Amino acid sequence: MNFKHKFVFLFPGLFVLIGILIFPIIFTIRLSLSGWNSYTPEMNFIGITNYIRLFTDDPRFWESFFRLSFLSVSTVILQYIIGFALALMVWKEIKFKRFFRVIFLIPMMTTPVIMTVIWRTFFHESLGPVNDLLGHIGIGPILWLSDPVIAKFTVIIVEVWQWTPFMFLLLLAGLLSLPKEPFLAAAIDGASPFRKFVYVTFPLMAPISIGAIIIRLIEASKIMDTVFVLTSGGPGTATETSSFYIYIKGLREFQMGYAATLSFTYLVIMIISLTIIAKVLTKLMIKE
Amino acid sequence: MKTIKTCVTAIISALMVFSNVAYADKWSDQFPHIKATGDIPGECSYESMSKKDYSGKTLKINTHAVPVMGEPTALHAEQFAKLTGAKVDVTHTPAGDLYAKAMVPFQAGQAPYDIVFGFSNFINDWRRYLAPVPKKYTDMKQMKDVTPSHIGIASWDGVMYQFPVDGDRHYLKYRKDVIDNPEYKKKYKADTGKELKVPTTWKEYGEMAAYFNDWDWDGDGEKEYGSAEVMKKDDLMYAAFYSRSAAYSKNPKTPGGFFFDLETMTPLINNPGFVEALTDWVAATKYVPPGGINFGLGDEIGSFGGGQTLFSFSWDDAFVAAMQPDSPINNKVGAAQLPGSTKVWNRKTNSWDEGFNQAPFFVWGWAVGVAKKSKEQEMAFDYLCFFANEANHQADIGIGRFGVNPFRDADFQADVWTQIGWDKDIAQSYVDTLAEMEKSKNRVFPLRVPGTFEFNAALATAAAKALAGQLSPQAALDEAAKQWNDILNRVGKDNVRKAYAVGVAMEDNKL
Numbered sequence: 001m002n003f004k005h006k007f008v009f010l011f012p013g014l015f016v017l018i019g020i021l022i023f024p025i026i027f028t029i030r031l032s033l034s035g036w037n038s039y040t041p042e043m044n045f046i047g048i049t050n051y052i053r054l055f056t057d058d059p060r061f062w063e064s065f066f067r068l069s070f071l072s073v074s075t076v077i078l079q080y081i082i083g084f085a086l087a088l089m090v091w092k093e094i095k096f097k098r099f100f101r102v103i104f105l106i107p108m109m110t111t112p113v114i115m116t117v118i119w120r121t122f123f124h125e126s127l128g129p130v131n132d133l134l135g136h137i138g139i140g141p142i143l144w145l146s147d148p149v150i151a152k153f154t155v156i157i158v159e160v161w162q163w164t165p166f167m168f169l170l171l172l173a174g175l176l177s178l179p180k181e182p183f184l185a186a187a188i189d190g191a192s193p194f195r196k197f198v199y200v201t202f203p204l205m206a207p208i209s210i211g212a213i214i215i216r217l218i219e220a221s222k223i224m225d226t227v228f229v230l231t232s233g234g235p236g237t238a239t240e241t242s243s244f245y246i247y248i249k250g251l252r253e254f255q256m257g258y259a260a261t262l263s264f265t266y267l268v269i270m271i272i273s274l275t276i277i278a279k280v281l282t283k284l285m286i287k288e
Numbered sequence: 289m290k291t292i293k294t295c296v297t298a299i300i301s302a303l304m305v306f307s308n309v310a311y312a313d314k315w316s317d318q319f320p321h322i323k324a325t326g327d328i329p330g331e332c333s334y335e336s337m338s339k340k341d342y343s344g345k346t347l348k349i350n351t352h353a354v355p356v357m358g359e360p361t362a363l364h365a366e367q368f369a370k371l372t373g374a375k376v377d378v379t380h381t382p383a384g385d386l387y388a389k390a391m392v393p394f395q396a397g398q399a400p401y402d403i404v405f406g407f408s409n410f411i412n413d414w415r416r417y418l419a420p421v422p423k424k425y426t427d428m429k430q431m432k433d434v435t436p437s438h439i440g441i442a443s444w445d446g447v448m449y450q451f452p453v454d455g456d457r458h459y460l461k462y463r464k465d466v467i468d469n470p471e472y473k474k475k476y477k478a479d480t481g482k483e484l485k486v487p488t489t490w491k492e493y494g495e496m497a498a499y500f501n502d503w504d505w506d507g508d509g510e511k512e513y514g515s516a517e518v519m520k521k522d523d524l525m526y527a528a529f530y531s532r533s534a535a536y537s538k539n540p541k542t543p544g545g546f547f548f549d550l551e552t553m554t555p556l557i558n559n560p561g562f563v564e565a566l567t568d569w570v571a572a573t574k575y576v577p578p579g580g581i582n583f584g585l586g587d588e589i590g591s592f593g594g595g596q597t598l599f600s601f602s603w604d605d606a607f608v609a610a611m612q613p614d615s616p617i618n619n620k621v622g623a624a625q626l627p628g629s630t631k632v633w634n635r636k637t638n639s640w641d642e643g644f645n646q647a648p649f650f651v652w653g654w655a656v657g658v659a660k661k662s663k664e665q666e667m668a669f670d671y672l673c674f675f676a677n678e679a680n681h682q683a684d685i686g687i688g689r690f691g692v693n694p695f696r697d698a699d700f701q702a703d704v705w706t707q708i709g710w711d712k713d714i715a716q717s718y719v720d721t722l723a724e725m726e727k728s729k730n731r732v733f734p735l736r737v738p739g740t741f742e743f744n745a746a747l748a749t750a751a752a753k754a755l756a757g758q759l760s761p762q763a764a765l766d767e768a769a770k771q772w773n774d775i776l777n778r779v780g781k782d783n784v785r786k787a788y789a790v791g792v793a794m795e796d797n798k799l
Contacts, residue, residue: 038413039738039779041395057774060749125579126513126596146581148756234521235581236756237749251388252522253741 025267031260038254050261060237061245061262065269068241071152072220075159080213082160083167088201091175101172108165116229119158120145123230148238151231155239158226163219167212174208175201206285214278221270242266315679319367322679324686324707331428332673334371342667343373349671350389351405353380356605356691357454357654360684361405364675371674374667384522387741390414399661402668408441408456409652409734411449412787418657419665421448425673430696435726437650438695440794441733449657451672455695456653458531459721460493461592461600461607462486464622464714466505467496488644490532490568490627493599494575500598501575508595508616514575515599516591516606520584521752526744529751530732531601531649532569535629537561538647540730542636543796547735547743548772549635550792553781555772557747558765560640561633566754566761573755581755593617593688601626603653607718609688611710619711623721648725652734654691694722733794737787739779746771 035046054061090100107115122130123144134140144154182204186196202209224243227233233240233248246266250259315327315334327334347368351361358380365376379401381389390404394417406414425431426448434442434452442450466472467486476484476499487493497514505512518528537546537559544550547557556562573581577596580587585602592600593609595617600606610621628646633639658668674680684692685699686708694700700723705715725731735743750768753759759767776784793799 035778037739037778038391038741039783125582126577126591131578141578143578146579146756148758231582232520232522232584234752234756236521236753236758238756238758248522248745252384253745254388254391255742 025264028260028264031257032264034257034260036256037258046257050258051265053258054261054265060240061242063237064240064245065242065266067152067239068221068223068243071155071159071223071239071241072217075156075163075223076213076216076220078156078160079164079167079216080209082164083212084171084205084209086164086168087171087175088197091172104168105165107162108169110162112162112225113229115162116158116226119154119161120230123154145231146235148235151235151239155223155226155230158230159220159223162226163216166219167216170208170212170215171205174205174212178204203286210278210281210285213281214274217274217277218270221274318370321363321367321683325679325682328678328682330430330677332430332670332677333679334367334677337368337371337670337674340372340670342670345664345667346375346377347403347664347667347671348377348379348401349403349405350379350381350386350401351403351656352386352654352691353382355689357405360675360680360687360690360692364680365671367680368671368674372667372670376671383524387413390417394659397661399659399663401659402662402664403656403658403671405654405656407652408450408655409736409740410655411442411444412736412738412740414657415444415447415449417660418449419660419662421451421658422669425451425669428673430673430676430678433696433698435695435697437726437731437794440799441650441652442655444736445790450655451657451669451676452695453656453672453676453692454654455693455699456603456651457722457725458527458602458626458649458651459604459607459725460487460624460626461610462622462624463506463595463598463617463620465617465620466500466598467622472505486622486624487599487627488646489629490535490565491630493627494568494571497572497575497599505598506595512595513577513580513591513597515572516580516583516588516597517569517572517576517600518583518585518588518602519569519573519576519581519752519755520587521748522745524585525751526748527649527651527734528602529565529569529747530734531626531651533557533562533565534647534649534732535627535632535645536564537633538730538732538795539632539634539641539645541641542634543792545788545792546732546795548784548788550785550789553776553785553788555769555776556635557772558762558769559633559635562765563761564629564633566751566765569751570754570757570761589688595620603651603691604693605688605691607688608686608693611705611714612688613709618709619714622714623718625721625724645730646728647730647732648728649732650725650734652736653693700726729797731795733791735788736791737779737784739775739784742775742779743772746775 031043032050033045033047034043036043086104090097122128125131125141125143125146130144131141134142143150145151182200183196186200222243223241224247227239227241227244231239233244246259246262249255249262316323319334329335349361349365352358362378365378368374369376386406387410390401390406391413393400438452438455442448442452467484473484476482480495480499482495484496487496500512501514502511504510518525537556545556548555576583577591583591588600588602589606589609591597592606593615607621607623609615610617612618625646625648628644630644631640631642632645634641656672658665662668682704684690685694698704700719702712702715702719705718706712747768750764754761754764
């Protein structure tokens, strides 16, 4: 097969790649160099003005980014711990194992927006059932959505509920694929369940754990629907995340050029930070 | 001779009455929505529309989600389709996305929708993409009844771009059964040394709301609270803040701008008047229901309309919802103008002017236009004219969830409301409140300049930070003013000034 024929076969794949990945990124970069908004409806060229504005005069974006970092890291850590515990529970031979596996997956199968609406109803401070129940035992009312600190934890609760099953699923698949020999050897040596977990299960699960954490971190860093429905970023800006802020700038205030600047900068930051996180996790969790 | 004249007049009157009844029967049988009035003759009545033939044509409408404005749009679309043979496609969009959903295709030179619903303060951004309302419609009888304020809101430089279907203003709603209760009057006097009455200042509003907060004052076994307000960021809260600010900052002695000083284009939103209003508002977080700081418009309507609070102020919807027969506080509410203040900031002398001041806020409301690039403009305007015909309008304004509020002189008659079950004195106080606002010479109109969304969003974010305790009122409004200056620099001061001058002329009673 000569060189040209190879190109013919590569072309459809390249075409799709350019269409769905490269073109949107290039378009976003071009848009970020324009002042397109409601009163300048054109792709003009304003150089790096938007980038200067972002780095010198937009603390709200950076606040939302650090808030996002806190929310995504804390939710993923909790999801990992709970998901691992649940996976270990149904990995063993227990009664109704299949039933539990399905039950644990249900939150992930529900529509995030719908479920968040339901959670918002639960947590409604004056009309919701959670405060009503707590009131019967003399607690509250707790300001689930209107206290700047508690609102962050409410977002974390909803995110953990929704996405722990995903972590559970990946970790269970990992556990089921582990070789049996190391466990047999540990049993012969009389290792306790705790030592078995620390010295056998956890190290063997490290590669898949890293994959699961990174996948969830990527997803969690795009958190938008939960914040949008639950708190709208409030109270104040207490739960505003980067993606929600970009949405406000782009589709509420119609600052398309500036929103593109935020999006592209955010993309670059995420690529760099997730690469670093993956390296650090590999170093910490996988011992040569 | 006199007897003959009287007989002829009686016969003609009887014929007219019976012919109207015949109209009413004919159309209200098919369309129960107008059963209270039947069809009312006019250029866009059911009878007139039935003579149009739009068979084979499709009308595309983008409107708000159901029920507010979305439900009447869909209902009248269905009626219009039955009458004219047209196919009408209605798309429902959340409020926050209405602007972008129309603006993106507008800027791309497309018209995926013939009719776009939005808010009246979109007018400056949208007008270049909208077809002016043709003279045929502006000259119609039903249009002549629209109040001058709402003609002004729907127009730009004398050209009408938005077809009036709704009228909006903020006013005070209160629990009449509490404020007029002699026992509570005595108790309030004994406890505070002050009179319990409809509050005329924001300070009184705050004192009464705080007093009637967090206890069961209506004996239903549940706690009630002081006030329900739209405090949720990005959910129209900036409009609530302007309502609270108007009395402190709209000084009739200093014409030339409420939001900016028109001469210098200096933002005024961090002057002591606005700071005083925000300070009051921060205090209000103590007398709203638990979670009230996150109340959007729907929550406010549900809270006051459901009998949870003593006061509320925003659009008509909460009041109309409270007055519906199925409401727990039906005929227990009253309406009054927004509270005022005992002082108002004078930006010329840089000091407070002592004395009572009050300023109605003609907040933006629902608005609708026809895309300039639409190929079905005639059908689109006919639909809008039909939507707002007298029979539909009278039926729509009595349904709280529809979001259609009074904007015609005829709406300011108490009879219109007593016919749908309102107590006479409540109906009278309601129409008097609306009529007084129309007559006021110290009105505030919404900001309608290029970048309106940016200005309002910056203000809302700052106010939300103050409400959440993240910033002091002064620091929050200083932050907003800085952002307003940045926006001005981006948009161009002269561009904003040119547009703002139109609104200022309305406020200064020059239009």
